[in-house]
Amino acid sequence: MNRTILLIDMNSYFASVEQKCNPVLQGKPVVVCGYGRTIVVTASYEAREYGIKTGMTIPEAKKLCPNVIIVYGNIDKYIDTTLKIHQILLRFTDRVEPFSIDECFMDVTDVEKLFGDGLTIAKKIKQLIKEELGLNCSIGIGENKIIAKFASKLKKPDGLCKIEKEDIKNIFSLLSVRELQGIGIGKKIAEKLESIGILTAQQLGDANLDFLIKHFGILGYHLKKIGQGVDDSPVKIYDDKNYIKSFGHSHTLPTDTYDLNIIKSYILLMSEKVGVRLRKENMLGRTVSLMIRYEDFDSFSKQYTIKHYIRTGYEIYKIAEKIFNQILPLKKAVRLVGVSISNLIQDNKQPFLFNRLQKYYQLADMVDSINSKYGEFTVKPASLIIAEKFGILERCGIIGTSLIKK
Structure with a gap:
């Protein structure tokens, strides 16, 4: 049975919440960080235009944008907002699985007859989150978690992207392993794959399993499936x-x-x-x-x-x-x-x-x-x-x- 999986990804989450809570910050370069000598946890899209990225030190951020506004994070505020987002998603299905504080998977396969196809549901979710919380999100749609996660990265911010099953092979043939970061492959794994001659997602999917296990151990099984765009794991019931x-x-x-x-x-x-x-x-x-x-x-x-x-x-x-x-x-x-x-x-x-x-x-x-x-x-x-x-x-x-x- 073909599934319809959604990945809801809140855009520049912590910074967006701060901008919504404090209208003075809207439209301005904002970075969220912890107290004291620390690093940028999240940068607003206005701050990103100056080249500010997550992981930079505050002095580095100020060098790129002297007028950047520093906001100390409030985890309770973000958690409360996340739980409100979950309640919106649960109006459609109980197949809602938090992936991180700002990401959630949904399986809407069984509710498409009630609410429309995946694109229709995704548009409605984006509308509700915007109307009720004043926040933007990007949503990726695919037949499994890997494809939905990758689709969510393609159009940001405030994006909506669906990858059809028949398009996966062509997309993965052009996709570098570095572009798989965030969907199960980190920077070091991507670098190691390149060092052994695996440059694209398709090459990873076509690679000999014994070869991958030799270099990555049991992780080789998982990497091959990522390269093939295969993921049979279910979206868990929200609990x-x-x-x-x-x-x-x-x-x-x-x-x-x-x-x-x-x-x-x-x-x-x-x-x-x-x-x-x-x-x-x-x-x-x-x-x-x-x-x-x-x-x-x-x-x-x-x-x-x-x-x-x-x-x-x-x-x-x-x-x-x-x-x-x-x-x-x-x-x-x-x-x-x-x-x-x-x-x-x-x-x-x-x-x-x-x-x-x-x-x-x-x-x-x-x-x-x-x-x-x-x-x-x-x-x-x-x-x-x-x-x-x-x-x-x-x-x-x-x-x-x-x-x-x-």
């Missing part, structure tokens, strides 16, 4: 009770450093913040990810999955530290650290076999209670003092695509 997929925090250091004690103290700080949020939402996790950004903006990231579920900052830290030790000795100074946890389940508060572990978790809950009453990190591990002395910015940024239950 706000199972909405949180990960918790994460990142922090840009006041100055770049090689000092391992300082870096590990920041990793502990991020781990503790993740643990607090994990317990606040009454959840457990078992996949810890660490992200390190160096002085030249090159990044290292890796995740590690353990057999049992955890809930405290120290448990998270010990796994993150294990990952960090794999890149020692450092060849470049560290600019930013980030820690996140995923593979989550609800914490049903079952008693532990070992009394010591039970008491440890009870102590963590007591510390949460004290800090909630008297202020964050009133009670904290002594080793966090190292990070505090080096310089803790007023607010830590939130990593990636997870959304917080409201």
Whole structure:
């Protein structure tokens, strides 16, 4: 059965929300960032006209556009807006799957008889989001998630594009692997593909599977399917009770450093913040990810999955530290650290076999209670003092695509 999949992509999302909330910002170059020494998280389209891009430092952005307006991000504001967007999409179908805070997949195959074909539904969605929230979005339409995701990138901002099944082969024959970034292939993977002679999406789809596995391991299976434009994965039914997929925090250091004690103290700080949020939402996790950004903006990231579920900052830290030790000795100074946890389940508060572990978790809950009453990190591990002395910015940024239950 042919499917009709939509990918709704909010344009320059954080900046657009800020411009809508503050009419003074409309039509002006705006960048959204965190507090302190940080980077551009999102640039408005007016700012992009000056060459400002996500990932630039604020000084770099100001050099390109001296009049650029800096706005400090408010994640709660963006989450609230995202949830309102979801409610609009759910008027058409319950097959709504959040892909990130500003992207959602929809499967409208079964509701086309009620609301019209995919293009008609997409136009109506764009109209409703604009009328009710004052925001623009781009929508891609295809027979699966990969094609819909790629289609959404073709006409921005405020675009609408449908790729027909019979056109996929011709489009992919002209499509470079670098243009597959954002639909399952990152910059480094694209560069490696080029280095082994795979330059287009069609060449990737036609490549020998054993050859791809030799160079990319099990990822080779996935890469070949991307090159073929094949994706059988379903769009999941929307479930706000199972909405949180990960918790994460990142922090840009006041100055770049090689000092391992300082870096590990920041990793502990991020781990503790993740643990607090994990317990606040009454959840457990078992996949810890660490992200390190160096002085030249090159990044290292890796995740590690353990057999049992955890809930405290120290448990998270010990796994993150294990990952960090794999890149020692450092060849470049560290600019930013980030820690996140995923593979989550609800914490049903079952008693532990070992009394010591039970008491440890009870102590963590007591510390949460004290800090909630008297202020964050009133009670904290002594080793966090190292990070505090080096310089803790007023607010830590939130990593990636997870959304917080409201």
